[in-house]
Amino acid sequence: MNSTKVGPRTVVTLIIVGVLLIVGGFLISQATPLIFPVEASAEARQIDQLFRIALLIGGAIFLLVQGLLAYSVWRFRARAGDLSDGPNIHGNTTLEIVWTAIPAVIVVVLTVLSYSVWTSIQSVKPDEQAVEVQGARFNWAFTYSTPDPRDSSKTLSFKSTELHTYIGRPVRLEMRTQDVIHSFWVPAMRIKQDVIPGRVTEYRFTPVEAAGETYPARYPIQCAELCGAEHGNMIAWVVVHQTEDDYTAWFNQEVDKVLNPPADPVVRGEGILASQVYPCHTCHVLNTETLQWAGNVGPALNGVGDRAAGPRSTATGLSAADYLYQSIHEPNAYLAPGFGPLMPQLNIPECETRSIVAYLCTLTSSGQPACTVELPPECGAGAPPEATPEATAEGTPESSFDPSAPPSGEGASNPTPEATAPAADVTAEATAAP
Numbered sequence: 001m002n003s004t005k006v007g008p009r010t011v012v013t014l015i016i017v018g019v020l021l022i023v024g025g026f027l028i029s030q031a032t033p034l035i036f037p038v039e040a041s042a043e044a045r046q047i048d049q050l051f052r053i054a055l056l057i058g059g060a061i062f063l064l065v066q067g068l069l070a071y072s073v074w075r076f077r078a079r080a081g082d083l084s085d086g087p088n089i090h091g092n093t094t095l096e097i098v099w100t101a102i103p104a105v106i107v108v109v110l111t112v113l114s115y116s117v118w119t120s121i122q123s124v125k126p127d128e129q130a131v132e133v134q135g136a137r138f139n140w141a142f143t144y145s146t147p148d149p150r151d152s153s154k155t156l157s158f159k160s161t162e163l164h165t166y167i168g169r170p171v172r173l174e175m176r177t178q179d180v181i182h183s184f185w186v187p188a189m190r191i192k193q194d195v196i197p198g199r200v201t202e203y204r205f206t207p208v209e210a211a212g213e214t215y216p217a218r219y220p221i222q223c224a225e226l227c228g229a230e231h232g233n234m235i236a237w238v239v240v241h242q243t244e245d246d247y248t249a250w251f252n253q254e255v256d257k258v259l260n261p262p263a264d265p266v267v268r269g270e271g272i273l274a275s276q277v278y279p280c281h282t283c284h285v286l287n288t289e290t291l292q293w294a295g296n297v298g299p300a301l302n303g304v305g306d307r308a309a310g311p312r313s314t315a316t317g318l319s320a321a322d323y324l325y326q327s328i329h330e331p332n333a334y335l336a337p338g339f340g341p342l343m344p345q346l347n348i349p350e351c352e353t354r355s356i357v358a359y360l361c362t363l364t365s366s367g368q369p370a371c372t373v374e375l376p377p378e379c380g381a382g383a384p385p386e387a388t389p390e391a392t393a394e395g396t397p398e399s400s401f402d403p404s405a406p407p408s409g410e411g412a413s414n415p416t417p418e419a420t421a422p423a424a425d426v427t428a429e430a431t432a433a434p
């Protein structure tokens with residue numbers, strides 16, 4: 001190839017082409033994000049801005065490569081009757097230096113920009129609201145903690161199936177999984193973070209006011225890591241309140257529910273299951289007037305009271321209530337025949353576990369409870385707070401639960417002070433754990 005002189009016309013053409021590429025890249029970078037969900041957090045804006053810059057560069061390169069390709073196909077096509085070979089070209093040092101240097105510069109620029117966005121997202125914000133996130137097959141739950149209004153040296157915590165917050169308040173998520181890897185994906189916040197067994201993952205975001213949004217605004221959370229049969233239904237919601245007052249109203253209402261639980265353990269247990277803060281409904285079938293579950297991982301819970309009192313009691317030597325307690329607290333200690341060890345240990349606090357057992361006892365064909373459970377005074381309304389799930393986990397609850405102590409069929413149906421005392425000790429122990 002002859003080295004050609006670069007005339008003024010070529011320079012003008014190159015400049016025009018260059019400008020067109022940049023304008024084209026810019027249009028691509030502005031148009032593509034229009035298909036994205038709203039930007040509901042400060043981080044979403046930062047991430048989208050970074051994305052637009054990458055898209056501008058990528059769009060210009062796309063137009064350059066495709067443009068050259070189209071131009072070459074047209075300009076250098078084989079003419080009729082031309083059977084000769086094309087010119088034989090061997091390397092071009094200048095060109096190679098240029099096409100190595102340009103991507104190197106682009107990569108460095110993107111690295112620096114990405115790093116600064118990443119560190120800004122991760123940086124500790126003033127006055128963060130800490131929320132614990134639990135992923136379990138197949139739901140998300142959020143735990144809020146606050147000083148107990150009855151005894152400020154203790155913490156009162158409650159769970160929600162929704163992540164509530166408000167505009168402008170930085171949130172720090174403390175994320176855990178109860179079983180396998182899940183991925184916490186909130187498209188509107190541009191969060192996609194894996195939760196990994198045995199690890200606590202932190203993530204931060206600050207909700208912002210999104211144009212044209214009505215408040216409280218609801219944004220979906222979806223598990224983005226295939227985790228089993230109901231993975232596709234592992235959906236929850238971020239609820240962003242407009243003002244701190246709106247948020248506090250919700251918060252106080254939840255605290256009230258904790259302070260004033262139903263006195264009847266059966267009602268309380270049913271309420272806990274109905275609230276879906278634990279993923280029982282995603283794995284079990286249950287058909288009652290109030291609960292319709294269609295999970296297909298574990299055994300149906302209709303008639304579980306009969307089974308607990310009959311075959312399960314025979315197989316394990318436990319009373320019906322103790323068997324039910326064990327099946328929640330140590331799910332793998334005895335596996336219901338035909339099922340694998342798929343049920344997680346959910347670290348459910350003691351009072352809640354007992355209430356759930358009380359409700360499960362009533363799932364019989366006759367409607368007569370197969371067992372009854374007495375809640376120790378600690379679990380009652382106006383009582384001191386019970387242990388947080390973490391505290392229960394650290395308190396080695398497996399060993400501290402004495403199967404012979406209430407609540408069991410015998411102990412609970414005859415609640416003498418002596419009979420209830422050991423149960424109270426169990427809970428006190430769990431409460432005292434750090």
Ligand code: HEC
Pocket residue numbers: 137138278279280281282283284297298299304307312324327328331332334335336339340341342343344346356360
């Ligand atoms: C990830 C799926 C999964 C979740 C979530 C789950 N379970 Fe299970 N459950 C199972 C499986 C599988 C079995 C059978 C194996 C076993 O006994 O552990 C089972 C067994 C049971 C049994 C014993 C049934 C019998 O016939 O003996 C009870 C009771 C029970 N689960 C209650 C619950 C409650 C209450 C919850 C919520 C706090 C829950 N499960 C959450 C999968 C699950």
Ligand SMILES: [Cu+2]
Pocket residue numbers: 136137138181182183223224225226227231234
């Ligand atoms: Cu999942």
